[in-house]
Amino acid sequence: MTPDPVRRADAPTAHHGAPDTVDFFPPGLFEEDRQALIRLVREVGLDPEQRFILGRRTAAFEDLLRTALGAADVIACSSGTSALTLILSAMGIGADDEVIVPAFGCAPLAASVIRAGAVPVFADVRPDTLTIDPDRAERLVTARTRALMPAHMFSVMADMPRFVDLAARRDLRLVEDSAVAQGGTLRGVPAGLWGEAGVYSFVQVKTCGMPGEGAVITTRDQELGHRLRMLRNHGQRPGQRFVHHAVGVNSRFDEVQAAFQTHRFPGFADRLARRAEIAAHYTERFAPLAEHGVHPPVPDADGRCFYVYAVLAEERDALAAHLAQRGVATHVYYPRPLPEHRAFAPYARAGTHWPHASAAADRHLALPVHHLLTDAQVERVAEGVVSFVRGRARA
Structure with a gap:
């Protein structure tokens, strides 16, 4: 292997467990950024604005990702699970609707559909990539089917070109569960921008994880982005507090984490x-x-x-x-x-x-x-x- 561009093979590392253990979840994941994190906690905590959620740091982080991706909008929210539920709600998917999801994967694939009031329909996966099989998904489409929700699995992106085609042919919404895939690209298109909306999760072990809970929604549809911004904050439009245009939820992003993610992004x-x-x-x-x-x-x-x-x-x-x-x-x-x-x-x-x-x-x-x-x-x-x-x- 070529030398580690981040940490040399002979570089010292903190061992929180046995020195001869190769950790799966490394306890020192943010050790190199400790002083920056402490500084940012103090900076946000003592800021005269006293704005701890959805402030200018969150807006700056959203702008950073939107520019890097070439997306129409990036909307920060409280978790990947919340992000998927918000997308389905913003699309008007609910009672009596069906959403096709993979049979193998994380609980939010099904739970977000149920929370939105719809019914998850489980399609088998491909044996080689472990991602949802487009052919099996298409066989499950009925008159009640409203959306497809393929998910990228482990290190492999789903066959998104096939799902884009399937969604267009069968007049279905396409939600991309790209929670694990930030930084991935397929045929030159970033993960998160194949569907009408995608998500990135920032749980610490994700590729761009952080010491806390949070996520963003990515979309090429600016109008969908506007609705998602409203729904994540109790149905209030940005800059217009205590006026509720829809039944929304509390799915807001922390200012310390936004500043920390901006710090680590380079x-x-x-x-x-x-x-x-x-x-x-x-x-x-x-x-x-x-x-x-x-x-x-x-x-x-x-x-x-x-x-x-x-x-x-x-x-x-x-x-x-x-x-x-x-x-x-x-x-x-x-x-x-x-x-x-x-x-x-x-x-x-x-x-x-x-x-x-x-x-x-x-x-x-x-x-x-x-x-x-x-x-x-x-x-x-x-x-x-x-x-x-x-x-x-x-x-």
């Missing part, structure tokens, strides 16, 4: 490049392992976002245990398909099956890919996976 490209470098190294090392039951993500560099690097392993639990014995932390994100959860099972169509989603739930294992990993740690993770396969082959 380093985002380097942090993302480091993740991409690590992912490329893993894929190169793991490509020969597919015939032995450990499958890396498909190697196409287009449409990659490097939030999470996940392999599919036929002996997933044994591989996780093998890596844990070597001090490498791993993570299983979604141990069962969404329609198999008690919360969402009532919305699953009787007799429907999701074989690829079930296989993904049983086999996926996420490996450390954050930008603070040294080259030595990356090689340790890679060698741990390779040694597991070698051991199985010898047995």
Whole structure:
């Protein structure tokens, strides 16, 4: 591997756990920005404006992202889940409407639809990318279907060109759950700008995460942006307090976090490049392992976002245990398909099956890919996976 552009292999790092552990969620993620964060807390707290939410710092952060993306609007809000619900509400999707979502993924995919008053319809995913299968989604379209909500999964963007075509042919709204994909592009189009609206989540482990909760909505539709700004703040239009034009919610953004995200944004490209470098190294090392039951993500560099690097392993639990014995932390994100959860099972169509989603739930294992990993740690993770396969082959 080439030298780490963010942290050299011999650079010191704080160890909050055992010194020989490769963390999956690094506790020192914001250590380099500690003094800046302390300064910003004091700056916002003592600002004569005493404006702690949706102030000029939030507006500046929105402007920064809008310019960087070439979007019509970027709307900061309280979380990715809230962002998805706001989008559906702004589109007028509600009672008796159906929204097609992936059967494999995070709870907000279904929960946001239900919170908007609509019904989630679960489509199976592709076995190679783990993203929603456009063909299976189209077979689920009915007269009640109002929207498609494809989601990017781990390090791979969904097949958005197919979904753009499907939405146009069937006269459907297109919501892009790009929460994990900030910085990703597909065919030159940034994640978040393929649909009518997309989202980026800023939970700390995301590619542009922060020490708190928050998200933004991205859109090419300025009118939709205006409505979203109103709905996120109790139905009030910007600059017009206590006049409510619609039933909105409290989904507002924190000024300290906005200032902190603006401070860290210049380093985002380097942090993302480091993740991409690590992912490329893993894929190169793991490509020969597919015939032995450990499958890396498909190697196409287009449409990659490097939030999470996940392999599919036929002996997933044994591989996780093998890596844990070597001090490498791993993570299983979604141990069962969404329609198999008690919360969402009532919305699953009787007799429907999701074989690829079930296989993904049983086999996926996420490996450390954050930008603070040294080259030595990356090689340790890679060698741990390779040694597991070698051991199985010898047995």
